[in-house]
Amino acid sequence: MQKQREGIKTRLTETDPEVANIIKAEEERQQTTLTMIPSENHVSPAVREASASILINKYSEGYPTKRYYQGQAHADEIETLAIDRAKQLFGAEHVNVQPNSGSPANQAVFLAVLEKGDTFMGLNLTHGGHLTHGSPVNFSGRYFTPVHYAVDEKTERIDLDQVRELARRHKPKLIISGFTAYPRTFDFAGFQSIADEVGALHLADISHIAGLVVAGVHASPFPAAQFVTTTTHKTLRGPRGAIIMSHEKYAKAINKAVFPGLQGGPHEHTIAAKAVAFGEALQPSFKEYAAQIVANAKALAETLMAEGIKLVTDGTDTHLLLIDLRPLGIGLGRPMAASLEQGGIVTNCNTVPFDPSSPFKPSGVRLGTPTLTTRGMKETEMRSIGTWIAEIIHDPNNEGLQQKIRGQVLELCKQFPLDI
């Protein structure tokens, strides 16, 4: 490494120990606890290296070969590579790799095809939908007219008859399929036929399940869906960010919506990390990884249910489980997630369908297996972890028990260290 300027220290630990120490402590936290938040994952060292690369310095407003500043040879190369790999991975006609995260990706689709006030459909937030699917506190609910479909109260699964009935009645311009807290497979083909019937566009938001989709563990919304958005940092194991895929017909509208519609200069260092993650997901081993995520989730679900814990839909088809704590009391999600964290098990509180409590005091806990699977854990470990979770849930104020489990978690984490 060439010295920058005489006398100037250049490494974080030297220049800013305060920040360096916080980062070090976070590394220790991740290394010594079980991350079971289903929207999180651990990226490979290669993804992190690309994400911290020299591309961070470059301004590249526009798109490859159509930029506003000079010096774009390598920014163009990296963005084109990311696009080509995403096309190959998902079988998409058009890909925009610039969205900074999942929410702006969805925003860009709205901007591309809807006018202010237009009606669209999405899954109810408290039933597993995302904020950008029409929550009143989000741009999608403030500037557009959402119609929400829900899960069936008995089966807790999406009822396509209800979706069809609502679509016929409200004639939405856009129907969003996809979820942030729903443990079952999504019938994208069913949504497509409803969208086609009422003349709506279909946006499949596969943010949570992109890794499962590319591995063939979950059905793909392609080639039928006009738009597919996904974050890159969940089951896909890439950097924080998102991509928008669409039919070629909408390529121009989508690109214009992202830039100059919503964003300025793209984060080419993140785009480089996306390219690395797509390269990893194109490896045959990624299929095994994604299949193991689901096998682990199923093993965990079986253990929890055998221990008398109620799961929304009584199981899972994906990477995600939703514990329904209503049989133990209303609004217990938040304190339960805190008790689990005392035991070294990091989850998040979440509403369950028809939750009588509020989103701030929900009655469920959401958890998943992507990160544990990344660490190399399999069904055997899921059964141990499921037993620990159940012990804490049945005795949430027992600090001695939490400490005992904290020790067991630590041992397990040492056996399956994170690759950092």
Ligand SMILES: *Cc1c(COP(=O)(O)O)cnc(C)c1O
């Ligand atoms: C996570 C998620 C998003 C938003 O992603 P951010 O990167 O947090 O903005 C959008 N839609 C769905 C379905 C998600 O799960």
